[in-house]
Amino acid sequence: MKSRSVLIAAAIAALSHPTFAEDKILNLYSARHYQTDEALYANFTQQTGIKINRIEGKEDELLERIKNEGANSPADVFLTVDAARLAKAHELGLFAPVVSKSLESRIPAHLRTEDWFSFSTxxxxxxxxxxxxxxxxxxxxxxxxxxxxxxxxxxxxxxxxxxxxxxxxxxxxxxxxxxxxxxxxxxxxxxxxxxxxxxxxxxxxxxxxxxxxxxxxxxxxxxxxxxxxxxxxxxxxxxxxxxxxxxxxxxINVSGGGMMKTAPHKEAAVKFLEYLASDQAQRYFADGNNEWPVVDSVKVANPALDSLGxxxxxxxxxxxxxxxxxxxxxxxxxxxxx
CATH class of the missing domain: 3.40.190.10 (Periplasmic binding protein-like II)
Structure with missing residues (x-):
């Protein structure tokens, strides 16, 4: 009876371990502050069951925070604007390489690197x-x-x-x-x-x-x-x-992001990046700031941009x-x- 109790306790402890729960939480550090992002994130949670905990701030402040948090940083994904800022995160060694057939097939090669991806231009x-x-x-x-x-x-x-x-x-x-x-x-x-x-x-x-x-x-x-x-x-x-x-x-410049090297929820992070390249998310992500999707097949109805030709x-x-x-x-x- 005692050994059975021990096994049950061990099983409960194992299920509560982060590796079992990692696909249910995503800690997002974002320099984006657009109203349409609310629907973007809500749809991701609805589709996957993964809850997004969001930390917003200015680009440089967020990078400094992640750097100072070090190996204990809770950040899973970092989103920001401009290739220069994304490159800075890379130079600081914050991003982890991501292998994803979905991202490789949907995002043109010139708009991605081995560890960060563009999602709008x-x-x-x-x-x-x-x-x-x-x-x-x-x-x-x-x-x-x-x-x-x-x-x-x-x-x-x-x-x-x-x-x-x-x-x-x-x-x-x-x-x-x-x-x-x-x-x-x-x-x-x-x-x-x-x-x-x-x-x-x-x-x-x-x-x-x-x-x-x-x-x-x-x-x-x-x-x-x-x-x-x-x-x-x-x-x-x-x-x-x-x-x-x-x-x-x-x-052309970009908005984009990548997975953190120290991400505690890596599976959820990859799922989120792949979601941002989906047709539905591309429309929200791009149109939230009057930009264009990176996925060629996705079209956004934006009269102002269309008027520019x-x-x-x-x-x-x-x-x-x-x-x-x-x-x-x-x-x-x-x-x-x-």
């Missing part, structure tokens, strides 16, 4: 004031350095990941010398010192403070979808160009954006693009 476009700049004069990123645009270009900081990734793509395609030539030309054309975010630049262009800027498409789409009369009036004054359509294509996207592997981040920062610093 955004493009960096040229936004210009229709009354001050001609569209034919700003068809390529290289045109931003044209002396005829002197005093007309405005931008956010050169140290921001969005601009660093763009410059990294220029380095990858054209080399450091051409990239520095572009950076110096952009600085020479400044209408003002870099400040604010992409939305601030679009507003400045519309107001005539600048003639043109560069912006991620989701900022443009947000303003286009706005029902505020002031936003509608603002967007009526600007035009949008898909740069480099005759060469490499428009620069189709374009040729740069197919540079996302890992290359990370590869040249440091050089991009050095070039911007040398050019005075602060």
């Amino acid at each position: 955004r493009a960096r476009v040229i936004v210009y004031n229709k009354a001050a700049v001609k569209a034919e004069d700003v068809q390529n990123y290289e045109d931003l350095a044209n002396p005829k645009l002197k005093g007309k270009f405005c931008s956010r900081s050169g140290s921001h990941p969005y601009n660093l990734s763009l410059m990294a793509s220029i380095i990858a395609h054209q080399g450091e010398a051409k990239a520095e030539e572009l950076a110096r030309g952009m600085v020479a054309n400044f209408a003002r010192a870099p400040k604010g975010g992409d939305t601030d630049q679009i507003k400045a262009v519309s107001a005539g403070e600048c003639g043109l800027t560069i912006s991620n498409t989701y900022y443009v789409a947000r303003l286009l979808r706005s029902t505020k009369p002031e936003d509608q009036k603002l967007m009526a004054k600007v035009g949008v160009v898909w740069p480099n359509q005759g060469t490499t294509g428009t620069h 189709k374009f040729k996207a740069d197919k540079l592997p996302v890992k290359n954006l990370a590869m040249y981040q440091t050089k991009a920062q050095i070039i911007f610093d040398r050019a005075g693009f602060n």
